[in-house]
Amino acid sequence: MLPLEDKVIVITGAGSGVGQAAAWKLGEEGAKLILVGRSETSLQETAVKLDTTKTLVYPCDVAEAGQVANLAKAVQEQFKRVDALVNAAGTNVPRRALIDLSYEDYRQVIEINLNGTFLCVQAFLPIMREQGEGTIINIGSVAGLNGSSIAGAAYSASKFGMRGLTQTINVEEQKNGIRACSIFPAEINTPIMDKRPNPPSAEARQKMLQSEDLAECIALVLKLPQRAVIDELTIRPLQR
Numbered sequence: 001m002l003p004l005e006d007k008v009i010v011i012t013g014a015g016s017g018v019g020q021a022a023a024w025k026l027g028e029e030g031a032k033l034i035l036v037g038r039s040e041t042s043l044q045e046t047a048v049k050l051d052t053t054k055t056l057v058y059p060c061d062v063a064e065a066g067q068v069a070n071l072a073k074a075v076q077e078q079f080k081r082v083d084a085l086v087n088a089a090g091t092n093v094p095r096r097a098l099i100d101l102s103y104e105d106y107r108q109v110i111e112i113n114l115n116g117t118f119l120c121v122q123a124f125l126p127i128m129r130e131q132g133e134g135t136i137i138n139i140g141s142v143a144g145l146n147g148s149s150i151a152g153a154a155y156s157a158s159k160f161g162m163r164g165l166t167q168t169i170n171v172e173e174q175k176n177g178i179r180a181c182s183i184f185p186a187e188i189n190t191p192i193m194d195k196r197p198n199p200p201s202a203e204a205r206q207k208m209l210q211s212e213d214l215a216e217c218i219a220l221v222l223k224l225p226q227r228a229v230i231d232e233l234t235i236r237p238l239q240r
Helices: 017-028 040-047 065-079 103-131 153-176 191-195 202-206 211-223
Strands: 008-012 032-037 055-059 084-087 134-139 178-185 232-235
Touching: 008 017, 008 065, 008 103, 017 032, 017 040, 017 211, 032 040, 032 065, 040 055, 055 065, 065 103, 084 103, 103 134, 103 153, 103 178, 134 153, 134 211, 153 178, 178 211, 211 232
Parallel strands: 008 032, 008 084, 032 055, 084 134, 134 178, 178 232
Antiparallel strands: none
16 A cells, blocks of 8 residues: 655545545645635634645635636645545535526536536646646545435536546546546535435434545545556445
8 A cells, every 4th residue: 555645635625524534534644735625714624633734725616717727836836746636525505306406506516516526637637647647536426326316416417427527537547647536425424414405313414424434435545556546436334
């Protein structure tokens, strides 16, 4: 397994949930981290548990192409390379069934979940190509494997799209030393659960996957030798 000491890793959605847990896990491994998210306050809350000499807090809306381009430029100037990109930014809306879903809400979910992932991939691929290696991890969902009325139309569509994007990266970029992985979790106890029409109870949340479970998956993918690729990884809670 490869050490992550001083590896430069960009994490989107780092202010909460899976992104935050991944930052804490990879920080423990000694990685240099760029924490990306819309709320600087939330990012700072993540950074409190990290080595400040190895952490850059960078507020950015991943759905805005100009902001993402500036992010990539800043990372390249400060760190000179990017070893990995973890796309963990994501959202959903309460009114998600097709009969209720508005175009504005649909567009918001697609812009953040899918287009934001694409913009980050597009921005950091040139750096990875130049250095001849890199790993991209996209946090999908089992709703990206099979349509889900619980997740809703927009969220499912965005995660299906992320799966296709990941597959395309592997088809086109492995010749450049770049590998990509889609991680498909079932329900995770993260703040996005509060956006459900009927948020689950505390008891139900404890039976779900936890953010740190996903962080361990992310670390596993990143630690594998560069010759090894996990195209897709599905993780579900144990059913008792």
